[in-house]
Amino acid sequence: MTISTKRMVAVAAAATALTVLTACSGGDDTSSTDSSTGTSTGGGGTTLTDIAVWDPYPQHDESSDWAKYLQSCAPEGTTVTRTSAATADLLNNLTSAVKEGNAPDVVLLDNPAVPDAAVSGLLASAADVGMDTAGFDANLAGPGTVDGVTYGVPIGANTLGLYYNADILEASGVDPLTITDWDSLNDALAAVTAAGHKGITFSGIAGEEGVFQALPWFWGAGAQLDDLGSDQAVEAGQLLSDWIGQGYAPKSALTDNQSASWDLFLTGEYAFAENGSWFAKAASELTDFSAVAMPLPGHVGGAAPAPTGGEFVLAPLQKKDAEAHYANASKIIDCLVGADNQVKTADALGYFAANKDLRAAQVAADPIWTPWATSIESAQGRTTDLGPDYTAASAALSTALQASLNAAGDADAVRSAFEQAAQG
Amino acid sequence: MWFVKTSSAAVLAAPTEADEVVVPPRARRRIRPTTWAALGFVAPLLVYVVVLYAYPLYENVSMSLHRFTRATYVTGEAPFTGLDVYREVIASPQFWTTVRQTTVFVVVSLVVQYVGGLALAAFFRRSFPLSSLLRALFLVPWLMPIIVSGTTWQWMMDADSGVLNRFLGLVGIDPVWWLNADHALASVTIANIWLGIPFNLVILYSGMQGIPDELYEAASLDGAGAWRQFWSITFPMLRPVSAITLLLGFVYTLKVVDIIWIMTMGTGSSQTLATWAYSMAFGKGSSAVIKYSEASVVGTILLVVALVMGFVYLAAQRRQEER
Numbered sequence: 001m002t003i004s005t006k007r008m009v010a011v012a013a014a015a016t017a018l019t020v021l022t023a024c025s026g027g028d029d030t031s032s033t034d035s036s037t038g039t040s041t042g043g044g045g046t047t048l049t050d051i052a053v054w055d056p057y058p059q060h061d062e063s064s065d066w067a068k069y070l071q072s073c074a075p076e077g078t079t080v081t082r083t084s085a086a087t088a089d090l091l092n093n094l095t096s097a098v099k100e101g102n103a104p105d106v107v108l109l110d111n112p113a114v115p116d117a118a119v120s121g122l123l124a125s126a127a128d129v130g131m132d133t134a135g136f137d138a139n140l141a142g143p144g145t146v147d148g149v150t151y152g153v154p155i156g157a158n159t160l161g162l163y164y165n166a167d168i169l170e171a172s173g174v175d176p177l178t179i180t181d182w183d184s185l186n187d188a189l190a191a192v193t194a195a196g197h198k199g200i201t202f203s204g205i206a207g208e209e210g211v212f213q214a215l216p217w218f219w220g221a222g223a224q225l226d227d228l229g230s231d232q233a234v235e236a237g238q239l240l241s242d243w244i245g246q247g248y249a250p251k252s253a254l255t256d257n258q259s260a261s262w263d264l265f266l267t268g269e270y271a272f273a274e275n276g277s278w279f280a281k282a283a284s285e286l287t288d289f290s291a292v293a294m295p296l297p298g299h300v301g302g303a304a305p306a307p308t309g310g311e312f313v314l315a316p317l318q319k320k321d322a323e324a325h326y327a328n329a330s331k332i333i334d335c336l337v338g339a340d341n342q343v344k345t346a347d348a349l350g351y352f353a354a355n356k357d358l359r360a361a362q363v364a365a366d367p368i369w370t371p372w373a374t375s376i377e378s379a380q381g382r383t384t385d386l387g388p389d390y391t392a393a394s395a396a397l398s399t400a401l402q403a404s405l406n407a408a409g410d411a412d413a414v415r416s417a418f419e420q421a422a423q424g
Numbered sequence: 425m426w427f428v429k430t431s432s433a434a435v436l437a438a439p440t441e442a443d444e445v446v447v448p449p450r451a452r453r454r455i456r457p458t459t460w461a462a463l464g465f466v467a468p469l470l471v472y473v474v475v476l477y478a479y480p481l482y483e484n485v486s487m488s489l490h491r492f493t494r495a496t497y498v499t500g501e502a503p504f505t506g507l508d509v510y511r512e513v514i515a516s517p518q519f520w521t522t523v524r525q526t527t528v529f530v531v532v533s534l535v536v537q538y539v540g541g542l543a544l545a546a547f548f549r550r551s552f553p554l555s556s557l558l559r560a561l562f563l564v565p566w567l568m569p570i571i572v573s574g575t576t577w578q579w580m581m582d583a584d585s586g587v588l589n590r591f592l593g594l595v596g597i598d599p600v601w602w603l604n605a606d607h608a609l610a611s612v613t614i615a616n617i618w619l620g621i622p623f624n625l626v627i628l629y630s631g632m633q634g635i636p637d638e639l640y641e642a643a644s645l646d647g648a649g650a651w652r653q654f655w656s657i658t659f660p661m662l663r664p665v666s667a668i669t670l671l672l673g674f675v676y677t678l679k680v681v682d683i684i685w686i687m688t689m690g691t692g693s694s695q696t697l698a699t700w701a702y703s704m705a706f707g708k709g710s711s712a713v714i715k716y717s718e719a720s721v722v723g724t725i726l727l728v729v730a731l732v733m734g735f736v737y738l739a740a741q742r743r744q745e746e747r
Contacts, residue, residue, distance in 0.1 A: 092706060092714075099497040116712075120494040206691050206710040251583035251601050255688065317498065395711030402691055402710065406605040 046324040051080045051332060052104035054094070056087040056311060057349070065348040073335035078328065091117060094316060098122045103316035105329045108155055111143040111381065112208060114312050115388040118146040122316055126150045129315040129326040131333055140354040142381035144312050146388065152314035153337055156351030158277045159379040160216055160306040161372060162297070166290040168197045168271040176294060181301040182220075182239060185272075189248040192271040199248030200272035201261040204240065204405045209257055211394045212307055213274060214240065214401050215382065216296040220304030225386055225393045228400060229422025235299065237404035237414045245409020254405050265291075276309060277372050278350045284368045293371045295378070308379045310351055313337060352376050396421040484727070488720035496716075505717075513721045518700070526696040529613055530677045536617045537673060538666070541624020546654060548625075549632050559629070566622035574686030577615040578603070581687075605692025612684045612694045619683060620676070624669055631665030632658060664744060671737040675730050697722050 053070060060066040067082060074080040083104070085093055091113045097103040098121075109117060117123050126133045126144075133141070133150050140157045144150055162185075164176055172195035174188045189199045203213045217239055218225075223232035243249035250256070250264060258275060265273035268289050274296065283291040295303035313336055315329035336345050342353040343362045352372070353359045359376070363369040383390040403417035488509060490502040513519055548559050565573060580587050581602035589599040602611045639657050648656065681698050684690055689709050690699030703709035705719035 088706075088708060088712075095494055095497045113712075116494065121498040122494075206689050207708070208712055250585075251604070254691075255578065255603055391712050395713055398710040403605070406692065408601075 046321050048105075048321060048324045048328055049078045051075075051078050051106070051328045052083065053080055053106045053108075053332065054083050054085065054090060054104045055108040056085060056090050056110060057108075058084040058086060060084070060349075069344060069348045070336075073332050075328070075331045080332070094122055095120070098317055101319040103318060105315065105325050106332050107314050107316050108311040109152075109314055110208075111154070111308065111310060111312050112383050112390060112394065114143050114151060114314070115146045115383045116391050117314070118149070118151050119388040123151045124315045124317050124322075124326060126152060129333075130330040131315070132338070135339060136354045137356050137377075139377075139380050139384075140308050140310075142384035143308075152312040153333070154308075154354040155311050155313050155337060156342070156346040156349055157354050157376060157379070158309040158351050159372070159375050160213065160274060160276055160309075161293045161295055161375050163265065163273040163275055163279070163283060163291050163293050165265070165268065165271050166292050167268075168192055168195075168289075171195065172197060172271070174271075176292070179294070179297060181297050182299050185297055186242075189243070189246075189272070193246075193248060198250070198270045199246075200243060200274065201256070201264040201270050202240070202243075202249060202253055202274040203256050203258045203261045204253040204401060205255055205257045206398055206402055208394055208398070210401055211398050212309065212382070213258065214397070216274070216304040216306040218397070219307075219380070220296065220298035222299065225382075225390065225397070227422065228393070228396055229419045232299075233400075233422075234415050234418045237400060237418055238409075238411060240401070241404040241407050241414050242409045244405050245407075251408075254402065277352065277369075277375070278309075280368050280372065281350060295371070295375045303374050303378045306375055306379045307382045308376075310354075481727070484720050484723050487716055488724050490717060492716035492720075494714050509717045509721050513718050518695070522695050522697055522700050525609055525693055526678070526698075528609060529616070529680075529694075529696050530674065532613050533616045533620060533677045534670060534673050537620035537624050538670060540617070540621045541628050541669075542662075542666075544621070544625045545628040545632055546658065548629055549658075559625075562625055563622045565619050566626075570619070570682045571686060573619065574615070574683050577611075577618075577683075578687045581611055603688055608688045608692040608694035612687055615683055615687060616677065616680060620673060623676075624673065627665060627669045627672075628662060631662050635661045664741070667737060667740055667744075671733060674733050678726060678730060697726055701726070 051074060055066075055070075057066060062082075070082055071080055087110050090107070090109060094103065094107055094109070094117065103122075114123075127150075131153065133144070133153050136153055140154050144152045144154065162179075166176070169176055169188070169192070172192045174191050179185050179188050193199050204210045214236065217236040218233060221232040221236040221239075223230050223236055227233065240249075240253075244251060244253065252264075253261065256264070262273065262275050262279055264270060265275070266286075266288075273291075277293075280293060283293065296306055298304040313333050315326055315333070318325040335341060337354070339355070339358070342355055342358050345351075346353045346362060352369070353362050356377075359373075363373050382394070386393055400417040400421035403420075404414045407413035407417070487502075489504060489506060491505050491509065492502050496502045544562065548555055583589065583599060583601040583603070586602070588602065592599060601607060635658065639661075640653055643653050643657060679698050680696070681702050684694050684696065684699050685702070685708075688694045690696070690703060691710070699709075701719045701722035703711065704715040704722070707714045
């Protein structure tokens with residue numbers, strides 16, 4: 001090889017390296033799926049054959065009921081590509097995808113994130129998409145409407161309840177039917193711990209998950225999200241703080257998420273667990289002990305208003321071929337939450353149908369749902385009152401709750417934490 | 425945390441970059457084929473530096489001077505605010521607390537890691553049966569994924585049933601609530617020290633291999649004991665290696681997010697500038713409110729601190745060479 005050939009090769013190699021680098025610099029978002037690839041132009045307008053759906057269910061793999069059901073929703077001649085991400089990441093991923101103009105056709109967002117996404121301009125309204133938004137229970141559909149505009153509908157709903165270990169309660173001489181308010185719950189906790197068992201597990205982790213778990217006590221005390229410094233709010237914080245201080249609840253509640261606190265309950269050492277309806281099926285299949293669910297009690301009795309959980313089906317804003325994207329989105333959404341299909345979707349996800357009549361049929365078909373029927377009806381949307389301001393209120397409440405749990409019963413510390421939260 | 429990572433890389437890349445960009449003086453007059461080839465070889469490096477360091481750095485600083493919200497991504501509207509966001513961040517009640525916590529975390533981690541690493545390196549200098557196996561075992565914290573070690577520390581520090589409190593119970597000490605707001609900083613610092621010792625051990629140990637044995641032989645002939653040998657030979661001879669170990673350790677510790685996040689999510693006293701920036705940038709932790717501009721401000725502050733440390737290191741190195 002002559003010297004000049006060597007040089008040529010070197011320059012070529014360098015140039016190749018350069019091109020590769022430049023090619024890598026574009027499209028930094030690995031999680032986004034380009035949905036505009038399979039374009040075919042028909043007579044009337046553009047139709048798209050690839051439909052992208054994003055969901056926050058990484059736990060459901062491709063062989064799950066949910067994935068199979070979603071695939072079966074693809075209209076003829078199209079294919080559905082499903083991408084899953086953790087709840088906390090999905091909104092950020094969606095933000096960059098809308099910016100890049102490659103948003104998915106359909107996205108399933110956790111309900112408290114909907115107002116934030118809507119006011120940031122990430123979502124197309126239900127009217128633009130041609131979505132049917134009628135027939136959903138008002139308390140469950142609430143988070144989908146922001147400033148009078150409806151963006152989407154619930155894919156289903158879940159909520160929180162109080163599980164108890166029937167074996168421990170029986171051995172400690174506690175009748176679950178007597179637990180109707182906070183005082184009787186505290187009496188029961190005193191009785192089981194006196195009998196050598198542990199009390200209650202709940203998730204007090206910083207952030208939305210911990211707030212979700214605290215809201216039944218917060219609302220059950222009569223507190224409102226727009227007044228975090230009220231006496232009722234302080235009472236709710238004090239209840240949880242005392243559980244730590246009295247040793248009824250584990251100190252790890254401070255960092256436990258809902259799965260971790262459920263795992264603690266599964267050890268069979270704890271008498272109670274505050275946790276979600278999504279564990280109802282697992283609870284019914286336990287063999288070590290008998291776990292039963294009941295509604296969470298309010299401060300002075302009755303079922304506490306628990307927050308509604310679950311995702312909303314939404315169509316993100318499209319910059320290109322919007323009509324074709326929305327046409328596909330509305331077909332998928334109809335397949336997921338249309339009246340004939342709601343129960344199928346809910347069953348695939350372990351959720352409740354978001355329509356009262358359909359839910360009644362669902363509950364009647366499976367006895368494990370019976371104790372949850374009242375919980376879901378008295379549940380309320382987290383963002384219904386505050387809309388997009390909920391995110392900041394939740395952050396303030398989370399800080400106050402963390403401080404309350406740290407206080408381990410110290411009443412002054414709990415009060416000052418909530419007063420500080422009220423000031424923002 | 426790309427904006428924090430780049431800070432360390434930029435500091436480290438600076439000297440090498442200067443070495444390689446030097447163009448032979450003759451080539452300036454007429455561009456020869458060899459010069460083209462040289463440029464061709466330099467180009468990938470330049471592109472690499474611009475795309476992966478300069479551009480993100482520029483974006484980070486630019487973001488800190490504009491008001492970014494989630495809606496900015498769709499509308500493109502990010503009004504220029506000058507230093508307003510800097511003022512807001514520095515005036516916020518969290519800022520100085522976080523700076524103090526970061527300082528404690530970095531200084532305590534660095535000092536204990538260095539002393540521990542140095543002691544172990546000196547211990548392993550003399551080989552004895554199984555010494556290499558034992559030394560390899562000390563590397564385990566470094567090799568283990570942090571998600572594993574972080575979660576394990578969280579379990580061990582569990583207030584009710586953690587193994588740490590059980591040990592304390594054996595010697596009659598009351599259980600400690602390791603991960604509560606007051607103790608969180610101490611807990612994450614302990615875990616971080618454990619993580620950092622192997623790094624210090626490896627670098628200082630290899631530095632000790634470069635010290636000639638003759639020095640020790642001569643010293644022992646003169647009657648110097650082990651302690652005297654350490655302070656008069658090992659420690660001074662290790663000074664350049666110690667400087668780079670401490671600089672790297674400083675930059676690594678300053679930008680630690682993972683171990684803290686896994687153990688406490690940066691709650692209570694364990695919030696450092698790095699975890700604060702992370703939680704604001706991505707809406708993680710207590711607040712899901714996105715604060716891109718505020719996060720960029722904290723990122724830029726971290727960057728400046730790391731840069732300053734880089735210059736301190738360069739100055740120290742120059743002084744050493746002049747001697």
